[in-house]
Amino acid sequence: MLLTEKEGRAICEKLLSYVKADDAVVGVSSENYGHLRFASNAFTTSGARENVSVGITVWIDKKRGAASTNEMDDESLKATVALAEQLARISPVDREYMPTLSKQTYKPVNGYAEATSNISVTSRAKIINDVITACEKANVIGAGFHQARGSAGASATKNGNFIYEQSSLVSLATTARTPDGTSSGYFLRNHFDVAKLDTARIANEAIRKALDARNPRVLDPGVYPVILEPQAVADLLGFLAFSFDARSAEEGRSPFSAPGGKTKVGEKIFDERINIYSDPWHPELPGSQSAQVGLPAEKIVLVRNGVLENLFYSRFWAKQKGKEPTPGPVNSIIESSQPPVSVDDMIKSMDRGLLLGRFWYIRGVDPRSALQTGLTRDGIWYIENGKIQYPVKNFRFNQSLTQLLAPGNVDMIGKPERVGSSEGQGGSASLLPALKVKEFNFTSQSEAV
Amino acid sequence: MTTSRRDFLKSAGVAAGALSIASLPSWIDSVTAAEEAAANGIDKNALADIALKTARKLGVTYADIRINRYRNESIATREQQVQNVSRGQNFGFGVRVLYKGTWGFASSRSVTPDDVRRITQQAVEIARANSIYQRKRISLVPVEKVVTSWKSAFEKDPFEVSIDDKIQFLLSLNEAAMKTKGVSFVNSFMGFVNEQKFYASTDGSRIEQYIIRANPSFTVTAVNRANGDFQSRSALGGPQGMGYEYIEKHDWKHEAEQAGEEAAMKLSAKAVDPGKYDLVLHPSHLWLTIHESVGHPTELDRSLWMEANYAGTSFLTPDKIGKLQFASKIMNFVADRTQPAGLATVGYDDEGVRAQRWHLIKDGTFVDWQTTRDLAAMTGKKTSYGCNHGDSWGSISFPRMPNVSLQPGPGNTSMDDLIAGVEKGILIYGDGSYSIDQQRYNFQFGGQVFWEIKNGKRGEMLRDVAYQSRTTDFWNSCDGLGGQSTYELGGSFNDGKGEPGQSNAVSHGCPVARFRQVNVLNTARK
Numbered sequence: 001m002l003l004t005e006k007e008g009r010a011i012c013e014k015l016l017s018y019v020k021a022d023d024a025v026v027g028v029s030s031e032n033y034g035h036l037r038f039a040s041n042a043f044t045t046s047g048a049r050e051n052v053s054v055g056i057t058v059w060i061d062k063k064r065g066a067a068s069t070n071e072m073d074d075e076s077l078k079a080t081v082a083l084a085e086q087l088a089r090i091s092p093v094d095r096e097y098m099p100t101l102s103k104q105t106y107k108p109v110n111g112y113a114e115a116t117s118n119i120s121v122t123s124r125a126k127i128i129n130d131v132i133t134a135c136e137k138a139n140v141i142g143a144g145f146h147q148a149r150g151s152a153g154a155s156a157t158k159n160g161n162f163i164y165e166q167s168s169l170v171s172l173a174t175t176a177r178t179p180d181g182t183s184s185g186y187f188l189r190n191h192f193d194v195a196k197l198d199t200a201r202i203a204n205e206a207i208r209k210a211l212d213a214r215n216p217r218v219l220d221p222g223v224y225p226v227i228l229e230p231q232a233v234a235d236l237l238g239f240l241a242f243s244f245d246a247r248s249a250e251e252g253r254s255p256f257s258a259p260g261g262k263t264k265v266g267e268k269i270f271d272e273r274i275n276i277y278s279d280p281w282h283p284e285l286p287g288s289q290s291a292q293v294g295l296p297a298e299k300i301v302l303v304r305n306g307v308l309e310n311l312f313y314s315r316f317w318a319k320q321k322g323k324e325p326t327p328g329p330v331n332s333i334i335e336s337s338q339p340p341v342s343v344d345d346m347i348k349s350m351d352r353g354l355l356l357g358r359f360w361y362i363r364g365v366d367p368r369s370a371l372q373t374g375l376t377r378d379g380i381w382y383i384e385n386g387k388i389q390y391p392v393k394n395f396r397f398n399q400s401l402t403q404l405l406a407p408g409n410v411d412m413i414g415k416p417e418r419v420g421s422s423e424g425q426g427g428s429a430s431l432l433p434a435l436k437v438k439e440f441n442f443t444s445q446s447e448a449v
Numbered sequence: 450m451t452t453s454r455r456d457f458l459k460s461a462g463v464a465a466g467a468l469s470i471a472s473l474p475s476w477i478d479s480v481t482a483a484e485e486a487a488a489n490g491i492d493k494n495a496l497a498d499i500a501l502k503t504a505r506k507l508g509v510t511y512a513d514i515r516i517n518r519y520r521n522e523s524i525a526t527r528e529q530q531v532q533n534v535s536r537g538q539n540f541g542f543g544v545r546v547l548y549k550g551t552w553g554f555a556s557s558r559s560v561t562p563d564d565v566r567r568i569t570q571q572a573v574e575i576a577r578a579n580s581i582y583q584r585k586r587i588s589l590v591p592v593e594k595v596v597t598s599w600k601s602a603f604e605k606d607p608f609e610v611s612i613d614d615k616i617q618f619l620l621s622l623n624e625a626a627m628k629t630k631g632v633s634f635v636n637s638f639m640g641f642v643n644e645q646k647f648y649a650s651t652d653g654s655r656i657e658q659y660i661i662r663a664n665p666s667f668t669v670t671a672v673n674r675a676n677g678d679f680q681s682r683s684a685l686g687g688p689q690g691m692g693y694e695y696i697e698k699h700d701w702k703h704e705a706e707q708a709g710e711e712a713a714m715k716l717s718a719k720a721v722d723p724g725k726y727d728l729v730l731h732p733s734h735l736w737l738t739i740h741e742s743v744g745h746p747t748e749l750d751r752s753l754w755m756e757a758n759y760a761g762t763s764f765l766t767p768d769k770i771g772k773l774q775f776a777s778k779i780m781n782f783v784a785d786r787t788q789p790a791g792l793a794t795v796g797y798d799d800e801g802v803r804a805q806r807w808h809l810i811k812d813g814t815f816v817d818w819q820t821t822r823d824l825a826a827m828t829g830k831k832t833s834y835g836c837n838h839g840d841s842w843g844s845i846s847f848p849r850m851p852n853v854s855l856q857p858g859p860g861n862t863s864m865d866d867l868i869a870g871v872e873k874g875i876l877i878y879g880d881g882s883y884s885i886d887q888q889r890y891n892f893q894f895g896g897q898v899f900w901e902i903k904n905g906k907r908g909e910m911l912r913d914v915a916y917q918s919r920t921t922d923f924w925n926s927c928d929g930l931g932g933q934s935t936y937e938l939g940g941s942f943n944d945g946k947g948e949p950g951q952s953n954a955v956s957h958g959c960p961v962a963r964f965r966q967v968n969v970l971n972t973a974r975k
Contacts, residue, residue: 037948039755042585046575047554049843066535070558087534090612095530121578129582143757145948175758252672259677363884365972373893375886444917448886
């Protein structure tokens with residue numbers, strides 16, 4: 001059972017009543033989590049977890065200590081508070097200590113659906129049976145993962161702030177492979193409301209991609225124009241809004257650093273149609289109502305019309321630099337200033353290039369240019385004269401993300417869609433568009449399917 | 450001028466010695482089932498009886514219960530300040546059942562007889578709901594009944610060492626790293642984990658295990674503010690399945706100083722020219738290449754497409770066993786859950802199978818898999834190699850990687866001997882950027898420090914190096930292995946796999962090794 005606001009408040013008040021330290025922030029979180037996995041067209045593992053845990057951070061003479069537990073009896077809670085205080089006493093002064101927040105006012109966010117949190121195991125089994133049946137009918141081998149989570153948590157400070165939030169998330173990912181193992185398709189979507197998760201579409205798209213990617217040809221690696229479907233954009237850029245940190249930029253160790261200890265704020269770093277922002281109240285992508293350390297979240301624009309408008313400041317760094325702290329980001333939205341272009345129209349407009357739907361095993365290579373390496377996965381197609389010609393084998397890429405979105409490289413931008421990173425298993429989401437770009441750097445071939 | 454932590458405590462009028470955590474509350478250091486019962490009134494054996502009896506009554510063919518406590522501690526510092534000191538613990542249980550050939554699992558933090566009964570029923574309900582549509586019934590190979598306890602080999606329990614000593618140690622590392630001009634930042638970290646695991650199954654086994662692991666690390670960054678360049682150098686010594694003695698025995702301070710010097714040197718190092726090079730790879734680097742391109746493709750669940758939706762499958766298909774020349778004939782890769790100081794070293798796995806040692810690659814040929822009881826049954830094997838693991842009481846256990854290590858060469862070959870045989874090459878230390886495809890064919894690895902090798906001698910420092918290769922091409926290009934004296938153990942504290950994602954700690958030992966004509970990229974060029 002998830003904690004109600006009343007229960008969350010009572011636990012926070014109890015924890016604070018045990019605190020003798022000068023300052024403290026306490027939190028309690030609860031979750032209901034269920035999952036079901038399938039592979040080789042059969043059910044594999046499936047389970048459930050219920051948990052409640054508390055975290056306590058205290059400061060004594062500006063010295064910090066933190067402790068956590070999931071044992072909720074009074075003796076354990078008292079012992080955990082005492083442990084945090086013991087750790088604080090023997091720690092050096094926290095030079096970045098900022099007094100915890102006093103009472104804040106939050107604007108509610110609607111990101112919780114009861115039906116998602118309490119998903120029925122029998123209806124979930126039926127949904128996955130339908131996915132497997134669709135795979136069997138198409139003569140492909142299905143694998144996938146369904147998860148549903150409900151969370152409720154409360155947090156309070158010694159200085160009088162309190163917040164309670166509920167959220168939920170359901171996701172389904174499906175991989176379809178041809179029995180000979182020469183072709184594979186993948187599709188993933190999530191939502192906070194289980195009623196809005198189109199599981200049949202997810203299965204059908206994965207199957208369609210597997211069938212369309214049969215008999216791939218070998219293409220030389222090199223620089224190609226590409227169309228990236230929203231899933232590929234999520235895999236590559238889903239984290240982008242969270243990388244605009246002022247401190248690392250001002251310390252000279254970020255792609256947004258400029259020579260001489262400066263930053264690129266005010267510079268046109270991306271194509272002039274690109275806007276990157278965070279909006280806690282977006283109906284399709286509700287974020288948390290509280291941003292860093294409990295500041296009430298706000299809509300924050302990071303890049304407007306390609307110009308770097310904001311870097312985000314922690315409370316400590318803002319104080320150091322004489323700035324206001326930034327209450328965000330809490331989610332990631334990329335959209336065009338111009339009317340969106342559909343993927344079909346992108347294909348029609350392409351003389352020669354590639355269409356791809358997923359990237360895999362993406363890792364940073366050079367933080368100065370946000371250079372990433374990784375691979376294409378689960379379908380990549382060659383386009384010529386506005387038409388898909390044939391599937392091709394996978395590639396490894398080495399691509400700078402700042403160059404990817406740079407002025408002159410972005411050709412067309414699609415309509416943002418709610419999509420989660422595939423390496424992140426769809427556990428979070430962003431609103432991201434398909435992108436057509438002029439140059440994408442593939443450095444070698446991969447035989448992997 | 451830096452102020453040492455001890456000086457600070459003195460000036461603040463605080464006696465450091467009096468402040469070590471001498472007596473922790475009893476609920477966080479109980480060790481055995483008997484002690485748990487005495488401390489908290491939780492009788493694990495009685496709870497196991499309830500779970501297994503309930504499951505049997507509901508018609509399962511197999512059930513296990515794991516009642517586990519996890520303790521962790523982490524200390525993070527940067528430059529002269531402490532960023533975080535925290536301790537956490539969590540406790541709970543999970544029940545796994547096999548009903549009509551279908552797995553079900555449920556778990557809770559509330560460890561009471563009523564909750565054990567309720568959660569067992571829930572695990573069976575989940576299995577039952579899914580079993581209606583099950584196409585392929587899962588079965589298990591048998592295992593011997595075991596009633597025992599096991600403790601990992603550590604000398605000094607890190608949870609008994611004072612926090613102040615640990616902080617002092619990290620700040621001294623930072624000071625050592627910051628000595629070099631040009632070094633602007635250093636982050637250092639120390640983390641410890643203690644797992645107290647109880648397992649009981651319908652096979653009659655009852656196993657208690659107590660495991661300690663240590664994870665020290667640091668990263669030094671040098672910045673050239675004039676041109677906006679920055680370079681980092683991370684620690685070469687990785688996590689190990691040891692106690693606090695690992696912190697005390699390894700020469701971390703010397704390494705931090707060296708890291709500072711090397712980070713600053715990297716700013717003005719020569720950019721590598723892309724092309725084919727012979728590579729001499731130090732164990733602090735090679736462990737990660739082993740992990741990704743030998744450890745993962747020999748997981749049997751990947752080969753059977755059980756991981757197709759996430760981690761991927763494997764180019765090692767069942768027909769290649771005993772036939773594929775995976776590596777050059779001088780190479781032997783051994784899976785070993787008994788390896789001293791190994792992060793994946795245990796007494797028993799999470800389904801009651803004793804820890805073992807076996808060859809995956811013998812004289813270069815691919816000969817065997819990593820298995821669990823259900824995977825062994827799927828492939829007609831009679832026993833499991835004991836690779837089942839769940840990362841929490843709340844996670845269903847499933848196949849995870851054992852320690853996988855490359856055996857040293859038979860002689861006393863040194864790193865210098867291997868370098869002497871290279872005309873144009875690169876010597877690489879430390880793990881850097883890494884990426885490999887979903888069937889483990891194509892990979893790219895960076896590193897921490899790169900040295901040019903010219904005419905049999907180590908030359909100047911290089912930068913922006915990464916190599917790309919194909920797994921079997923790479924391992925077959927190895928023509929030189931260092932001897933036992935060059936053997937070191939690297940590893941990862943957090944190897945991710947599975948859905949929902951789980952984390953596993955795993956070690957990989959190896960000697961220094963030489964590879965011929967590998968494709969090298971310059972990562973700073975497009």
